[in-house]
Structure formats: C-alpha cells, structure tokens
Amino acid sequence: MKAGIVAVIFAILVLPKPVFAHRLDEYLQATIVSIEKDHVAVQMRLTPGVAVFEKVIAAIDTDANETISDSEQAAYAEQVRRDLSLTIEGHPSQLQLLSSTFPPVDQMKQGLGDILLDFKADVPAGGTNRRLILENHHQSRISVYLVNCLSPSDPDIHITNQDRNYDQSFYQLDYTQTGVISNSLVADGRSGVSDWLDKTGSRSLFKAYVYQGIHHILTGYDHLLFVSALVLAATTLWDVVKVVFAFTLAHSITLTLAALNMIHLSERVVEPMIAASIVFVAIQNVFWPRRARGWTRLFAAFLFGLFHGLGFAGGLLDAMRQMPNATMLLAILAFSIGVETGHQMVVLPLFTLLKTARQVKSDVVARTHLSMAFQRIGSAGISMAGVYYLWIALGCRL
Amino acid sequence: MNLQTVPERIRSFLLVRLFFTAFAIGVSCITSLASNADSLPESATSRVVSAANSFLSTLSEKQRPAVLYKFDDDKQRARWSNFPTGFVPRGGISLKDMSDAQRSAAMALVASALSQRGFEKVQQIMEGDEVLKSQPDNGPGGGRRGGGPRDGGPPDRRGGGPGFGQGDSMFGKDLYYISILGTPSEKDPWMLQFGGHHLALNITIVGEHGILTPTLTGAQPALYTTNGKTIRPLGPENDKAFALLDTLDETQRKQAILNYRLADLVLGPGHDGEKIQPEGLKVSAMNEKQRAMLLDLITEWSGIVNDSYAAERIAEIKAGLDDTWFAWSGPTTHEEGKNGTAYYRIQGPKLVIEFAPQPIGGDLTMHVHTMYRDPTNDYGRGVIKK
Numbered sequence: 134m135k136a137g138i139v140a141v142i143f144a145i146l147v148l149p150k151p152v153f154a155h156r157l158d159e160y161l162q163a164t165i166v167s168i169e170k171d172h173v174a175v176q177m178r179l180t181p182g183v184a185v186f187e188k189v190i191a192a193i194d195t196d197a198n199e200t201i202s203d204s205e206q207a208a209y210a211e212q213v214r215r216d217l218s219l220t221i222e223g224h225p226s227q228l229q230l231l232s233s234t235f236p237p238v239d240q241m242k243q244g245l246g247d248i249l250l251d252f253k254a255d256v257p258a259g260g261t262n263r264r265l266i267l268e269n270h271h272q273s274r275i276s277v278y279l280v281n282c283l284s285p286s287d288p289d290i291h292i293t294n295q296d297r298n299y300d301q302s303f304y305q306l307d308y309t310q311t312g313v314i315s316n317s318l319v320a321d322g323r324s325g326v327s328d329w330l331d332k333t334g335s336r337s338l339f340k341a342y343v344y345q346g347i348h349h350i351l352t353g354y355d356h357l358l359f360v361s362a363l364v365l366a367a368t369t370l371w372d373v374v375k376v377v378f379a380f381t382l383a384h385s386i387t388l389t390l391a392a393l394n395m396i397h398l399s400e401r402v403v404e405p406m407i408a409a410s411i412v413f414v415a416i417q418n419v420f421w422p423r424r425a426r427g428w429t430r431l432f433a434a435f436l437f438g439l440f441h442g443l444g445f446a447g448g449l450l451d452a453m454r455q456m457p458n459a460t461m462l463l464a465i466l467a468f469s470i471g472v473e474t475g476h477q478m479v480v481l482p483l484f485t486l487l488k489t490a491r492q493v494k495s496d497v498v499a500r501t502h503l504s505m506a507f508q509r510i511g512s513a514g515i516s517m518a519g520v521y522y523l524w525i526a527l528g529c530r531l
Numbered sequence: 532m533n534l535q536t537v538p539e540r541i542r543s544f545l546l547v548r549l550f551f552t553a554f555a556i557g558v559s560c561i562t563s564l565a566s567n568a569d570s571l572p573e574s575a576t577s578r579v580v581s582a583a584n585s586f587l588s589t590l591s592e593k594q595r596p597a598v599l600y601k602f603d604d605d606k607q608r609a610r611w612s613n614f615p616t617g618f619v620p621r622g623g624i625s626l627k628d629m630s631d632a633q634r635s636a637a638m639a640l641v642a643s644a645l646s647q648r649g650f651e652k653v654q655q656i657m658e659g660d661e662v663l664k665s666q667p668d669n670g671p672g673g674g675r676r677g678g679g680p681r682d683g684g685p686p687d688r689r690g691g692g693p694g695f696g697q698g699d700s701m702f703g704k705d706l707y708y709i710s711i712l713g714t715p716s717e718k719d720p721w722m723l724q725f726g727g728h729h730l731a732l733n734i735t736i737v738g739e740h741g742i743l744t745p746t747l748t749g750a751q752p753a754l755y756t757t758n759g760k761t762i763r764p765l766g767p768e769n770d771k772a773f774a775l776l777d778t779l780d781e782t783q784r785k786q787a788i789l790n791y792r793l794a795d796l797v798l799g800p801g802h803d804g805e806k807i808q809p810e811g812l813k814v815s816a817m818n819e820k821q822r823a824m825l826l827d828l829i830t831e832w833s834g835i836v837n838d839s840y841a842a843e844r845i846a847e848i849k850a851g852l853d854d855t856w857f858a859w860s861g862p863t864t865h866e867e868g869k870n871g872t873a874y875y876r877i878q879g880p881k882l883v884i885e886f887a888p889q890p891i892g893g894d895l896t897m898h899v900h901t902m903y904r905d906p907t908n909d910y911g912r913g914v915i916k917k
Contacts (some may be wrong), residue, residue: 161795165805178801243618247801277794281807292808297791394815394853399782 158184160272163279166265168290168308172255173221173265175228177213179248185275186242192272194238201235209235210250216271219254222264228252261341262293265306273302280304291338311338338460339467346471351478355407355522356441358515360476362414363434364483365511366426368504373484376434377476383438385469391443392453392465403443404526410437411519418512422505575839576717576739582643583715583723586636594633597624602713602721608910611724611731612800613749613900616708617701621726623710627703637709641725644734644741649835655764656730656748657704662755663728664702702728720915729900731800734836735911741840742911744904745803746832751889751898753870761868765899768886769870771828776863778821779812784863787812793860793874796887796902806906809878811858822852829877832884832903848882855879861888870896881905 160181167174181189193209194201201209210233219226231253236246256263269278278301282292285308294307350356360377367373390396414433417424424430453461491504573581587595600607600622612619626634642650700706706727713721720737729749735742750764763769779787789810798805814822826849833844848855858876865871870888872895877884883904888895907913 159794163795163797165807245614245618277792279793279795279797281797284806284808295808295810299791301791394813397782397816399780400785401781 158182158275160185160189160276161279162269162271162276164267164269164304165281165283166267166304166306167283168256168265168285168287168292168306170256170287170290170310172253173219173226174231175217175219175252175254175267177248177250177252179213179250180246181241181244183242183244186244188275189272190238190241193235199238201238206233206235209248213250213271214252216269217252218266218268218270220266221254221256222259224257226254226256228254261309261311261338262344263308263310265308267304267306269302269304278302282306309338309341311341339463342464342467343471343474346468346473347475347478348471349468350472350475354518355411355444357479358411358518358522359407359414359437359441360480361483362411362418362512362515363430364480365487365508365515366414366418366422366430367484368426370484372426373480376430377473377480379431379434380438380441381469381473381476383435384442384472385465387439387442388469389462389465392461396443398440398443400444403440405523406437406440407444408519408523408526410440412516412523413437415512415516415519419509419516422508574717574739575741575837576736579640579643579723579736579741579837580715580717582636582640583711586633586640586709587711587715589630589633589636594624594628598710600710600712604712607710607712607724608722608733609801609803611726611733611745611747613729613731613747615701615728616706621708621710621724623708623724625706625708625727627705640723641709641732644723644732644736644837644840646834646837646841649837652748652764652835653725653730653732655762656750657707657727658757658762659750659752659755659764660702660706660728661704662757663751664700720911722910732835733910735914737911737914739839740843740911740914741836742905742908742914743833743836743840743844745909746835746903747800747900748832748835748903749889749898749900751892753897753899754868763868763870765831765886765901766870768828768831768901769865769899771824771831772873772875772886773863773865773871775821775824775828775857776859778824783812783816783821786816787857787859788863789858789860791860793876793887795889796885796900797876798883798885798904799900799902803909804906804912806883807878809856809858811856811876811878813853814855814857814879815853817857825855825857825877826852829882829884832901835903848879851880851882855882866896870899872896881907 160179163178163180165176165178167176191197192212193205195205195208196202207230210230214228214230217228219228229252231251232249233251234247234249236248238246240246241248267280269276269280280297280301282295285292289311290308291311292306292308294305296305296307297303360380363376363380364373367376387396410433414430414437417430417433453464487504487507490507587598590598607622610619610622612621616625626637629637641653645653707725707730708727710724711721712724713719715721715736718738720735723732723734723736725732725734726747729747729751731745731747732743733745748765753765753769754761754763756762776784776787797807814825817825826845829848830841830845833848834841836844856876856878858878859873860875861873862871863873865873872888874885874887876886883902883906885900885902887900887902889898889900892898905913
C-alpha cells in the first residue's frame with residue numbers, strides 16, 4: 134500500500150506538467166474562532182494532501198498499523214494543542230480539547246479526510262477591551278493556514294480589529310465586550326443617566342470607547358503636536374479652553390459624519406492636511422505670534438480639527454458602523470470624551486509647566502520675552518516635526 | 532335590400548347561413564379563448580415542476596428510487612463537493628447512466644431552473660471537465676482540497692458505479708449527477724441537486740421562491756478552446772472583479788486589499804450556515820458606479836437561476852448592499868483574456884461569494900473554485916422556517 138502512495142507521489146513529481154484536479158502537497162489547517170463572554174471556542178479542520186500524507190500519518194498512527202486508535206487520536210490532538218499558542222489580554226490561556234474526529238486512514242490517503250478538533254479556553258473576567266492572539270505552529274513546513282472569527286452571536290460582543298501575518302500562522306483579534314456590570318457600580322448610588330447606561334447594557338461600551346479615545350490621542354503624535362502648538366500660543370487658561378474646545382467640536386463633527394458614512398475623504402488628502410495643520414499653527418506661532426491668539430486661531434483650530442476628525446482609526450470606524458445607530462452615537466460620544474480627556478492629560482500639565490516657567494522672571498518685560506521665546510522655540514521644533522510628517526504623508530503619494 | 536321582397540326560400544336560406552356563420556364565429560371565439568388560456572404565462576415553479584415530472588416519467592422503476600430522496604435527508608442535502616465524483620460519490624444518477632432521452636429530460640429540468648446564461652455556464656463547466664479528461668497527464672491519484680461530506684459516500688443504490696480506485700475515469704461531462712429531495716411541487720418545498728466535479732447546484736424550491744444557495748462552481752481548465760471558440764467558464768467572475776478593483780481609489784484599496792494570503796475557500800463544503808466576521812472595504816464607502824459594478828459582478832452567481840428566482844434574490848442583496856464588504860487578497864492585475872491569481876470575497880448580511888484560484892495543475896490562472904452562499908438561507912432554511 135505504501136508502494137502505491139510512493140507511486141502516486143512519484144507520478145506527481147515526475148510528470149512533466151501535472152494537471153491533477155486538486156492540491157496535493159500541503160496540509161490545510163483551517164481554524165474558526167468563536168467568541169463568547171466567558172470562553173473562546175477554537176475549531177480546527179485539518180486536511181492533509183496526498184503528497185504530505187505520509188508525514189502527517191507518521192505523527193498520528195505511531196504504531197503504523199493503519200488504524201488510528203483512541204489513544205493515538207488523543208496523543209495527536211495533544212500534539213496540535215501544544216503547537217498552538219493562545220493568549221488573552223497578554224496572558225497565556227490553556228486550550229482544552231472538547232472533541233476530536235478522525236477520518237478513516239483510507240480517506241486521508243486519498244486526500245479527502247478532515248481531522249476535526251474542537252478546543253475551548255476560558256476567558257478571564259476583565260476589562261471591556263479584549264485582545265486575543267492565536268498562533269499556530271503545527272507542521273509549519275508543510276502547512277497552509279486559514280483563520281477566521283465567526284461573527285459574534287452575542288450582541289454585547291463587537292469585533293474591532295483582526296490582524297494576521299502573511300501566512301496566517303499569527304492571528305490577533307481585538308474585541309469589546311459590553312453588558313458586564315461592575316459590582317462596585319451596582320453598589321453605588323446612580324443617576325438617571327447611569328441607570329439608563331446599565332439598563333441598555335451600554336456602560337461598558339461607553340467606558341471602552343472613552344478608553345479608545347484616550348489611547349488614540351496619547352499614541353497619536355500628530356494630534357499631540359497640533360494640540361501642543363495650540364497650547365504654546367495660549368497665555369491664559371481661558372485661551373486653552375477655547376482652542377481645545379474648537380478643535381474637539383470640529384473633529385467630533387467629522388468623526389460622526391464619517392461613522393455615519395455621510396462623508397468620505399481620501400487619506401491622500403486627510404493625512405497631508407493633518408501634517409500641514411501642524412506646520413501652519415507652529416509657523417504662525419513663530420512669525421505671527423499675535424495672530425496665534427484670538428479668532429484667527431480659533432478658526433484655524435476648528436478648520437483643521439475637521440480634518441483631524443477624518444483621520445481617526447479606520448478599524449474603529451468600521452466597528453462603529455456595524456453598531457445600531459443609537460449605540461454608534463453613544464460610542465462616538467464616548468470616543469470624543471476620551472479624545473478630550475486625552476487632550477487635557479497633555480494640555481493641562483503642559484500649560485501648567487509653561488505658566489510656571491514664564492513666571493520665573495520677576496520683571497514683566499523679561500517675562501514677556503521669555504514667554505515669546507518658549508512659544509517660538511517650541512513651535513519651531515513642532516514645525517520641523519510637522520514638515521517631517523508632511524513629507525511622509527506626501528511621500529505616500531509618490 | 533328589403534327582406535320582405537325576397538322570396539321565402541331565399542330568405543330561409545339566408546337566415547340559416549346567418550345562423551351557421553354566427554355559430555362558427557362563436558365556436559372560434561371560444562376556441563381562441565381556450566387557446567389563450569393555455570398560453571397564459573406559467574409560473575417559474577410550475578415550469579420546473581413540469582420538467583421534473585417529465586424527467587421522472589422517463590426513468591425506469593429501478594432508476595427512480597435512485598434519484599428520489601426524502602426532503603429531510605440532510606446527508607444527501609450536504610453531499611456535494613468540488614472533488615471529482617470518483618473521489619466523493621454523489622447521490623442520484625449520472626448522465627452517463629442515462630439513455631439519450633433521459634439525459635435530454637434531465638438537462639431540460641436543469642435548464643428550466645436556470646437562466647440561459649446560468650445554463651450556459653453549467654455547460655461550459657461540464658465541457659471543461661471533458662477537456663480535462665482528454666489531457667494526457669491525468670493519472671489516478673488523490674486530492675486534498677475543499678472537501679466533501681464527512682460521512683463518506685452515499686449508499687450504493689445503483690448496484691455499482693464509480694467508486695474509489697475502481698479504474699473509472701474521474702472526469703468527463705457525463706459524470707454529473709442529478710437528484711431530487713422531496714416531491715416536485717408548486718407549493719411544498721422540494722430540492723433539485725445537480726453536480727459533479729467543480730459543480731454543485733443546490734436549488735431549493737418553496738412555492739414561488741427558488742433558492743440557489745449553497746452553490747459551488749469551479750473550472751479547470753479555466754480557459755479552453757472548443758470548436759475553434761475560446762471558452763472561459765468563469766471568466767466574467769474574474770474580469771468584472773478586476774474591473775471593480777481598478778476603480779477603487781487609494782483609500783478604498785487600502786481597505787479592500789488584505790495583507791495576508793488566502794490559499795483557499797474559507798466557507799467551502801461543510802461550512803453551511805457559518806457567518807464569519809466580514810473584512811475589506813464596506814460598500815457604503817463605494818460610489819454609485821462602483822456599487823453598480825459590484826451588483827453586476829454578484830449577478831454572475833445570483834443570475835444563474837431563472838429570472839423569476841433571481842429577481843427576488845438580487846432585491847434582497849440590494850437591500851443589504853450598504854452592509855456588504857469586498858475583500859481582496861493577491862495580485863491586483865491580470866493578463867487580459869485570462870483569469871488572475873487573486874482571491875476575493877463579497878460578504879453581506881445575506882450573501883457570501885468567494886473566488887479562490889487553485890494551484891493544482893501548476894497554474895493558478897487555469898483553476899478556480901467559487902462559492903455562493905446565504906448564511907441565513909442556505910438550502911432555503913430561512914424561507915421554510917417562515
């Protein structure tokens with residue numbers, strides 16, 4: 134029988150132009166991930182091609198008696214399990230084998246048999262934003278991988294992003310899980326809004342998107358540079374509040390319209406405009422410092438804020454678009470609050486620092502010079518960073 | 532003329548003539564009405580039912596039970612594959628095992644459920660298998676990909692026939708099988724299956740609804756010449772997709788083109804009812820021209836069935852168009868007149884289409900599998916529930 138297999142493989146390799154109907158030389162491993170609130174299910178369908186059958190069966194039928202005993206099935210499932218790596222929230226997670234089905238050896242020999250393995254892992258209690266990473270290194274030299282996630286049937290679970298390497302042996306899944314009410318909140322006295330949030334199961338979603346907004350700003354250096362340039366020109370807290378509000382209002386408007394699919398602007402326009410906004414306000418700070426306050430500045434903050442709103446994470450927008458309208462508006466509100474909070478986390482310490490530094494000199498004239506020096510030197514640095522971003526943004530077009 | 536002046540005999544003669552003329556006109560009117568009634572437009576389902584009954588009437592007492600299954604036979608329902616029938620035996624009987632008259636009636640039944648273009652596509656896929664059969668390098672062996680029913684083959688109801696390693700040819704246009712689940716009816720649900728290598732038509736008929744999902748089409752060779760004519764069975768599925776991709780701007784392409792390799796169908800045989808998380812470019816971010824091109828591409832599958840069934844289907848696809856996604860993996864150009872080597876997927880609330888070039892044969896442009904599904908209504912389950 135082995136001679137037959139060898140003959141087939143020989144024929145495949147030696148024939149000048151093989152035209153047989155189906156792939157022979159790979160071990161297809163198709164994985165479907167399914168997310169529930171308290172666990173994740175991982176179903177694997179493994180299909181060895183004829184040319185790799187010998188290699189695969191050698192790892193399964195260890196006593197080479199052409200039947201796959203229960204203990205051999207269990208041992209092979211364990212082998213696969215060990216070659217998988219699952220982490221949830223950065224912590225290694227233990228996959229448990231739920232069931233396994235092996236086809237008859239004869240079918241596998243024909244390249245027809247599917248080995249089905251069902252695994253499950255518990256999802257630990259935790260935050261609303263979850264990240265799952267599944268890596269598959271089983272028989273990597275002969276395998277092709279497919280990995281996908283079923284659309285969650287639980288309305289409280291939303292997939293926000295999927296990421297894979299080229300051969301799909303690495304899979305990262307980001308999702309939010311709402312509808313989990315924190316015990317501490319239940320114990321608290323709550324306002325009407327709070328009650329409503331809990332009743333609609335949206336409190337966790339709200340928190341998740343506030344977090345996403347903060348995260349987005351604190352890791353979005355282009356937004357931070359723009360806001361810092363705005364703050365450098367502000368001499369009073371009232372100036373800061375006004376420009377940051379104008380900026381937040383503008384980007385909230387365009388973010389909402391983009392999520393509702395009412396506007397769409399190419400990245401080829403948005404990215405250079407964001408970079409140009411940094412250069413513009415920074416240069417204004419250096420050369421026309423007086424115009425860097427007042428209505429001109431508010432107008433610039435608002436106008437450029439419209440473009441910054443269109444530059445927010447595409448994956449997040451896609452996730453929002455899959456939500457019902459009311460939920461989506463809540464997510465946008467929460468995201469905007471997060472963005473605003475993120476801004477204040479940078480703006481307030483920066484402004485306080487500048488204010489303190491400006492007061493070092495007792496002489497009023499010297500103080501004014503010092504303040505202008507901070508504004509010009511800081512803005513010059515920001516403008517150079519802005520030019521770099523602009524170069525990158527325009528470079529993408531070449 | 533004054534009748535009073537006409538002689539009595541002539542007057543009687545004229546009256547009798549008048550009577551017979553009136554009678555003849557009356558009869559011809561009634562006949563005409565009756566014949567008009569006969570030519571009133573038949574419903575799509577009544578035509579298919581009539582063709583099914585005609586086909587069944589051509590079968591012998593031995594053959595008929597081999598074609599008919601119970602409507603609730605879920606094993607037979609799922610017994611389809613991209614594999615040659617020599618590897619994954621189908622239920623029903625093959626064209627090879629039929630007389631000329633039976634074969635004509637079987638193909639007439641298939642044609643009655645399909646549009647002209649759909650039937651042509653099916654014939655081109657079958658003819659392609661005949662071309663594959665004639666290629667000298669086709670030896671016996673095994674396959675790997677795609678899959679079929681997990682429960683093995685159907686019970687051998689024909690007392691023999693193609694099986695594993697029986698030495699039968701694996702390819703050819705006569706190795707396509709027909710089966711019927713339930714009783715052909717204009718009211719009650721029933722199902723027509725027709726398939727073989729690279730073809731699995733699963734048509735569930737429920738009253739005036741005709742549901743084509745799940746259906747698999749494929750082609751190898753994806754380009755061949757017959758009677759001096761160049762044929763590409765699934766050429767429009769390739770060309771229209773590339774044309775759509777060409778219209779996408781940079782932002783849209785970034786979303787549509789996935790950064791990973793897709794080596795095969797994700798929702799091929801054995802994945803009934805599964806709904807995966809969509810990826811790629813959402814149609815709501817497409818302009819009107821792009822949306823029209825996408826719909827035109829989708830009709831390559833939705834329009835396989837006859838116009839009456841297809842109209843209902845395209846209406847529901849249009850209704851969910853804003854929530855439909857277009858994803859691409861692989862090269863973005865192709866040689867004109869040939870298929871490309873890229874995978875693509877169109878996924879909406881009630882739609883999954885996959886187009887997956889296959890490497891077997893050594894040339895991805897010459898071998899492709901496609902899948903057409905409605906995860907909410909595969910085998911008409913959604914309609915039957917209602």
